[in-house]
Amino acid sequence: MIPDADLARVQRWVKARNDRIPEQVRDRIRIELDVGSRALTIFECHPPWRDDMGPDWSRLPTARLRYTKIRNEWALYWSDRNSEFHEYDLVEPTRYVSHLLAEVDRDPTYIFWG
Secondary structure, three states: OOOHHHHHHHHHHHHHHHHHOOHHHOOOOEEEEEEOOOEEEEEEEEOOOOHHHOOOOEEEEEEEEEEEOOOOEEEEEEEOOOOOEEEOOOOOOEOOHHHHHHHHHHOOOOOOOO
């Protein structure tokens, strides 16, 4: 089970990212979070770009934070073009989810935000 404090920290991070999106484009992009039993998945979301696509926004997985209870640590994963996740090897797993969120923000290889 994901620790409540870490979940709250990631939820605040998502809110902060959304708050940084300029007002004039908030109808074209937003960040969402899916909560699983052992992982948190961050999505970049966009509205339909054609009328015939319906009203649902598309969701592109950007990063996954996976928690291992036995070791009490988080690992960071990136998503490829097929929405499959791979371990991000530029940071080691850590007890501090905030360290991984900082790496997603920093994105030195442009693998998360392009």
